[in-house]
Amino acid sequence: MLRGCVLDFGGNWANYLPLAKFAYNNSYQSSIGMTPYEALYGRPCRSSLCWIEVGERCLLGPKIVQETTEKIHIIKEKLKTIQDRQKSYADQRRKPLEFEEGDWVFVKVSPRRGIFRFGKNGKLAPRFVGPFQIEKRVGSVAYKLILPQQLSLVHDVFHVSMLRKCTPDPTWVVDLQDVQISEDTSYVEEPLRILEVGEHRFRNKVIPAVKVWWQHHGIEEATWEPEEEMRRHYPQLFYDF
Structure with a gap:
């Protein structure tokens, strides 16, 4: 309710917040089957906005006790219905778990x-x-x-x-003595082939470049490299291109 009224309230929260509280307390709640005001006081709220009855209705003595008891019984039944419904939803996803001592x-x-x-x-x-x-x-x-x-x-x-x-599972256990770790953890990326020829244009010069597809990478991860560097390190790529 407050989220829907935040734009209308602007900076006048002190003036509008009591009205929002009044509207909430007099709104029908499906969980209890009545408004919070009626659940608290045992009768609907009568404001100047809507006077259905003329005069004042007073409940005294055993009658007010009887009506209050009936309201409490209705509220308990409504809340129990809601709780049972929520429990049925939760039980659909719940799996019974049981363990034994020593597990x-x-x-x-x-x-x-x-x-x-x-x-x-x-x-x-x-x-x-x-x-x-x-x-x-x-x-x-x-x-x-x-x-x-x-x-x-x-x-x-x-x-x-x-x-x-x-x-x-014993098969999941890895014997550390069988694991050989190399001191050099670096590796060299090897090019597979050249996909395209192009050039990098700068203000004062133009550098020829080639688009290279690297090993262990997808073709969409191909990169542009200087042609001179690639010819010096990988001349075999240009034989079949």
């Missing part, structure tokens, strides 16, 4: 912008950490984990929705 699980970490976690910042932070072993079950939807000493400040009981089962 290994990963813990989900909620990424937050600007927060430095586990040695990474922002989007580079891991989404899951672990694995950690389950010590015992707490209630029906939570588990207590065995956390290392560096996570001693973290509460060790987690909801089942934050856990992902870890299935160890």
Whole structure:
């Protein structure tokens, strides 16, 4: 409601905000089946804009208690209907998860912008950490984990929705002794062929150039290089061109 009125309010928020609050409190809410004003006071709001009845209607004694009780019952039924509907939508996407004591699980970490976690910042932070072993079950939807000493400040009981089962596979483990790392991590890009001949024009000179398609790159990533440099380093490219 406020978003729709922000252009009309301009800088007069102090004058218009009470009117917006009044309009909201007297708008029908499908979740409770009535306006917030009627839910609070037990009767519709009677303003000078719309007087349906002449005179003042007063509720006293047992009658006001009865009507208030009926309103509360109606509101509870409406809210329960909405909650059941939302639960049915959530249950369609929810998968039952159960773990046993001794299982290994990963813990989900909620990424937050600007927060430095586990040695990474922002989007580079891991989404899951672990694995950690389950010590015992707490209630029906939570588990207590065995956390290392560096996570001693973290509460060790987690909801089942934050856990992902870890299935160890020995074939995924790489023996570091079998990994040979070269000290020289650089590599040389080799050209495949020349696609086009052109020139680079400057204020005082013109430099011949060729469009080169490089190995391990798509043809759309071809670059323009000086023809003299390419003839000196890769003369074989010009034999078939």
